[in-house]
Amino acid sequence: xxxxxxxxxxxxxxxxxxxxxxxxxxxxxxxxxxxxxxxxxxxxxxxxxxxxxxxxxxxxxxxxxxxxxxxxxxxxxxxxxxxxxxxxxxxxxxxxxxxxxxxxxxxxxxxxxxxxxxxxxxxxxxxxxxxxxxxxxxxxxxxxxxxxxxxxxxxxxxxxxxxxxxxxxxxxxxxxxxxxxxxxxxxxxxxxxxxxxxxxxxxxxxxxxxxxxxxxxxxxx
Amino acid sequence: xxxxxxxxxxxxxxxxxxxxxxxxxxxxxxxxxxxxxxxxxxxxxxxxxxxxxxxxxxxxxxxxxxxxxxxxxxxxxxxxxxxxxxxxxxxxxxxxxxxxxxxxxxxxxxxxxxxxxxxxxxxxxxxxxxxxxxxxxxxxxxxxxxxxxxxxxxxxxxxxxxxxxxxxxxxxxxxxxxxxxxxxxxxxxxxxxxxxxxxxxxxxxxxxxxxxxxxxxxxxx
Numbered sequence: 334x335x336x337x338x339x340x341x342x343x344x345x346x347x348x349x350x351x352x353x354x355x356x357x358x359x360x361x362x363x364x365x366x367x368x369x370x371x372x373x374x375x376x377x378x379x380x381x382x383x384x385x386x387x388x389x390x391x392x393x394x395x396x397x398x399x400x401x402x403x404x405x406x407x408x409x410x411x412x413x414x415x416x417x418x419x420x421x422x423x424x425x426x427x428x429x430x431x432x433x434x435x436x437x438x439x440x441x442x443x444x445x446x447x448x449x450x451x452x453x454x455x456x457x458x459x460x461x462x463x464x465x466x467x468x469x470x471x472x473x474x475x476x477x478x479x480x481x482x483x484x485x486x487x488x489x490x491x492x493x494x495x496x497x498x499x500x501x502x503x504x505x506x507x508x509x510x511x512x513x514x515x516x517x518x519x520x521x522x523x524x525x526x527x528x529x530x531x532x533x534x535x536x537x538x539x540x541x542x543x544x545x546x547x548x549x550x551x552x553x554x
Numbered sequence: 555x556x557x558x559x560x561x562x563x564x565x566x567x568x569x570x571x572x573x574x575x576x577x578x579x580x581x582x583x584x585x586x587x588x589x590x591x592x593x594x595x596x597x598x599x600x601x602x603x604x605x606x607x608x609x610x611x612x613x614x615x616x617x618x619x620x621x622x623x624x625x626x627x628x629x630x631x632x633x634x635x636x637x638x639x640x641x642x643x644x645x646x647x648x649x650x651x652x653x654x655x656x657x658x659x660x661x662x663x664x665x666x667x668x669x670x671x672x673x674x675x676x677x678x679x680x681x682x683x684x685x686x687x688x689x690x691x692x693x694x695x696x697x698x699x700x701x702x703x704x705x706x707x708x709x710x711x712x713x714x715x716x717x718x719x720x721x722x723x724x725x726x727x728x729x730x731x732x733x734x735x736x737x738x739x740x741x742x743x744x745x746x747x748x749x750x751x752x753x754x755x756x757x758x759x760x761x762x763x764x765x766x767x768x769x770x771x772x773x774x775x
Contacts, residue, residue, distance in 0.1 A: 360723045361705070466727075471741055480755035484582075499759075501733060502581045502744045506687075511732045512722060520692055523723045534701035 342367075343542040344531075347399040347410040352497055353517045357409075360519050361539040362532070367403065369395035369410060378414065378421040385463040388412045388448030393461055396450040404454035407531055407545060411450075413516050415492030417443040425493045431482050434493035438503075439473040443492065445514045451525055456545035460525050464518040466509030468496070473503065563588075564763040565752075568620040568631040573718055574738045578630075581740050582760040583753070588624065590616035590631060599635065599642040606684040609633045609669030614682055617671040625675035628752055628766060632671075634737050636713030638664040646714045652703050655714035659724075660694040664713070666735045672746055677766035681746050685739040687730030689717075694724065 342365035346357060349368035357364060371394045378387055389412075396410025415422040417437055425431035448463040473481075486500055487493035494500035496514045512519040526532035526540070530548045535541040563586035567578060570589035578585060592615045599608055610633075617631025636643040638658055646652035666687045673680040694702075707721055708714035715721035717735045733740040747753035747761070751769045756762040 356722070359719065361720050471745065476755055484759055496732075498580065499582050501577070501740050503741070504732070505741050506730045507732060508729045509727045511717075511725070511728060519722050520724070520726050524692065534697055538705055 342406050343544055344407045345399055345403055347395050347408050350516050352515050353411060356512050356515055356517050356519050360523055367399055369398045371395045371398040384414055384416050384446040388414050388446045389461045389463045392448035392450040396452050400452050400454045407451060407453050409451050411447060411517050413447040413491055415443060415445055422492045424489060424491055425487050428482055431487040431493045432478055435473060435478045438470045440470060442467050442469045447513045447516060447518055449522055453545035456548055460529060462521055464510050464513045464521055466507055466513045468504060468514055469506045470503055471505045563627050564765055565628045566620055566624055568616050568629050571737050573736050574632060577733050577736055577738050577740050581744055588620055590619045592616040592619040605635055605637050605667040609635050609667045610682045610684045613669035613671040617673050621673050621675045628672060628674050630672050632668060632738050634668040634712055636664060636666055643713045645710060645712055646708050649703055652708040652714045653699055656694060656699045659691045661691060663688050663690045668734045668739055670738060670743055674766035677769055681750060683742055685731050685734045685742055687728055687734045689725060689735060690727045691724055692726045
């Protein structure tokens with residue numbers, strides 16, 4: 334998929350996640366990738382936080398940081414978190430932590446929340462949403478967990494697994510959006526882009542994109 | 555992923571579907587691809603057929619045909635069918651047929667059934683299973699359906715869409731196995747391979763495979 338002018342992009346994905354990039358490419362969008370410098374560590378998940386609000390807040394933080402640098406572009410920011418029994422699972426930083434996470438997920442249902450935010454500073458527009466998916470893991474043996482950790486896949490992923498990788502064999506079923514578990518609920522993102530006049534179905538493959546100045550202005554909402 | 559000796563493979567995928575191949579590679583299996591010559595047209599879906607039995611029967615037919623040619627190998631055969639309101643949707647053969655199918659799916663929940671069969675003639679073993687997933691489409695406008703048909707994606711796929719392609723933007727949510735909708739329920743396939751001693755978690759990445767003669771023999775069941 335061709336990328337729009339990288340010096341002056343119409344649409345920017347404010348994430349360095351190769352999985353989010355892949356999903357938007359799969360959907361047929363043209364965009365540039367400019368990772369956000371927003372400091373997630375400064376906004377840790379606190380017990381009692383509603384995960385749907387938390388991921389929206391972080392997605393907004395990420396998108397707005399890039400929007401300030403690229404005011405003439407549309408920015409997509411996103412954040413994903415994994416919850417089990419009211420507890421937030423981050424990204425494991427050691428084999429032992431990955432083992433503990435995967436043991437917790439084994440045979441159980443957990444929730445994946447992804448928030449996304451689409452905004453433009455020049456158009457003074459901001460749209461955000463969060464989507465929830467339930468994921469049921471099969472029962473994992475210790476040997477299976479050890480084997481999976483050796484693939485290296487757990488370490489840069491919330492919850493310690495990647496559904497779009499070898500981790501697919503750990504997941505028995507899901508209830509909700511699949512792409513939400515990968516890291517971006519593509520159906521809802523495209524719906525927002527179409528509804529707000531940012532993207533249109535073009536006559537060839539893919540989407541036409543409208544610059545913020547071509548989309549009627551409204552309140553930052 | 556490396557392919558085992560193509561002249562004498564331990565494991566064969568009896569399908570020419572690039573999507574099934576991709577799923578097994580994603581899971582980390584080594585295998586060869588040898589499409590089945592089983593004649594599906596000779597076993598059409600009849601009104602009143604139970605889809606779970608139908609897809610198992612076809613998966614068995616496909617696997618056994620290749621097994622007869624490669625008796626020393628393990629064979630994986632599979633068949634996928636899409637059902638809506640008790641009706642079986644095949645692969646559309648024209649723009650008009652694709653349009654009708656997608657219009658039927660729009661805003662509704664349909665069922666995807668995939669049957670798989672793993673067998674070996676020399677070991678006299680056969681294991682089969684079918685898996686069901688519910689898929690909810692978003693409401694599609696006529697413009698959206700026309701646009702999707704122009705991508706060319708509907709034409710070689712049961713139900714007229716591909717969830718692993720641009721079709722991902724049509725799907726709001728699923729209930730069940732995602733890979734089952736793509737064409738092969740990978741979690742259940744790997745479970746069968748492990749349970750029956752055909753595959754084992756190896757010390758490096760991927761799986762160790764056992765030839766049929768190394769797996770204790772039993773009745774063809």
